Structure formats: structure tokens, C-alpha cells
Amino acid sequence: MARPDKAAAVAELKEEFESSQGAVLTEYRGLSVAQVTKLRRNLGENARFRVVKNTLTKIAATEAGLDEQVLDLLEGPSAIAFVRGDVVEAAKGLRDFAKGSSPLVIKGGVIDGKPMTPEQINELADLExxxxxxxxxxxxxxxxxxxxxxxxxxxxxxxxxxxxxxxxxxxxxxxxx
Structure with missing residues (x-):
């Protein structure tokens, strides 16, 4: 039987997937707490950057009806930027942060229910x-x-x-x- 705290975490992640316009999956290995805080500030109010547990996120993503391609991205230390506003702005923030000396890696994501590769997210970031x-x-x-x-x-x-x-x-x- 699932523990109540884990069930609550899964329900919260499922709600995040369902209520956001997009979710960009990243690998945050090597980021310091200060860098994660800076990234959260750079993303602004349109996106919420969360470090997640892969097993709980896979359950929540499955319950939210996400594609198997997205579930395959949940390997290694994962964090997700849940976007509630302008997806282009959030993609730019993540791309620009990853371009710096940061070890952040964009693995892919889902935008408006469509799976996106890292290349597609970078193309999206190039838009105005x-x-x-x-x-x-x-x-x-x-x-x-x-x-x-x-x-x-x-x-x-x-x-x-x-x-x-x-x-x-x-x-x-x-x-x-």
C-alpha cells in the first residue's frame, strides 16, 4: 500500500502535468543549490522548476496520460520546469541557463500534449x-x-x-x- 505522503506527491505532480501548458524535463546533476535558485528566478512567474523523484513522476505522468517517450526521459537525477504561461519564454530561460557554465541538460519535454525533443525545445526558444x-x-x-x-x-x-x-x-x- 502506498504511503500517504507519496500518494499526495503523485497527485500533486499529476495536477502539475494536467494544468500546465508544458513540462520541460532536465537533468540537474552538478547544479548547486545557488544555481537552482538562480534558475528558478530566471524562469520567472510563468514556470515552476521542481526536482522530482523519477518513480513518483512516472506514476503521475502515466496517470496524466503522457506519451511513453516522455516517460523514457525520466532517467538519472531529474527536474521538471512546469510552464503555466509563455512556453517560449521558459524555453529561452532554460536554454540560456544551460548555455552558460551550468551543467543543466535539457532532456526533452511535452508541450500542449506533444512530446518535444531537446532540439525542438531549442528551436522553440529561438522564437520571439x-x-x-x-x-x-x-x-x-x-x-x-x-x-x-x-x-x-x-x-x-x-x-x-x-x-x-x-x-x-x-x-x-x-x-x-
Whole structure:
């Protein structure tokens, strides 16, 4: 029979898997407590970095319906970044931290229910944040609206100029006759 503390830990991990947009699995071997604390600060409010026990995490992941590929990543000392906000921002934080002199290794993960390799997570980290993409989209839409407004304003002006030119030409022809 499972101990109550282990059952509670499994239930908590299962809830983390189900309520987060993504989970990035890492190997934290060689990280000091200070480095883990720094990493948690770098990830910000969008992600929660947890050192986990593999056996309990495998049970929780299975109960959460995660792919077998993700379960295979739970070898060696594991930690998981559960992402509740912008997945790109969290991927950038992990990648940048791992690029430094840190021994952190990104093993893979699951984002929106899809298994991801370390290479895919690094590609995701290369994307711009959600806010930047939305700002660019808004700017593009605004510029198109401005172009459309200028076009709609130009059509009546051209019609008025054409009518004025015809009137002037008729006036000249009437004066010559």
C-alpha cells in the first residue's frame, strides 16, 4: 500500500502535468543549490522548476496520460520546469541557463500534449515571445488599415479632380467657340 505522503506527491505532480501548458524535463546533476535558485528566478512567474523523484513522476505522468517517450526521459537525477504561461519564454530561460557554465541538460519535454525533443525545445526558444509576435501582428494590421483608408480617400479625390478637369476642358472649348 502506498504511503500517504507519496500518494499526495503523485497527485500533486499529476495536477502539475494536467494544468500546465508544458513540462520541460532536465537533468540537474552538478547544479548547486545557488544555481537552482538562480534558475528558478530566471524562469520567472510563468514556470515552476521542481526536482522530482523519477518513480513518483512516472506514476503521475502515466496517470496524466503522457506519451511513453516522455516517460523514457525520466532517467538519472531529474527536474521538471512546469510552464503555466509563455512556453517560449521558459524555453529561452532554460536554454540560456544551460548555455552558460551550468551543467543543466535539457532532456526533452511535452508541450500542449506533444512530446518535444531537446532540439525542438531549442528551436522553440529561438522564437520571439508571444507579446512580440502579437505586437508585430497588430502593427501589420494597423498599417494595412492605414493603406486601405488612404486608398478609399484617394478614389473620391481622383473622381473630383477628373470632374474638375472635364469642366475646365469644356469651359476652354466653350470659350474658343
Amino acid at each position: 515571445s508571444r507579446e512580440v509576435i502579437l505586437a508585430k501582428l497588430a502593427g501589420a494590421l494597423k498599417s494595412k488599415q492605414g493603406q486601405a483608408a488612404a486608398l478609399f480617400q484617394a478614389l473620391p479625390l481622383k473622381a473630383v479632380r477628373l470632374a474638375q478637369a472635364l469642366h475646365d476642358k469644356r469651359s476652354e472649348e466653350g470659350a474658343e467657340a
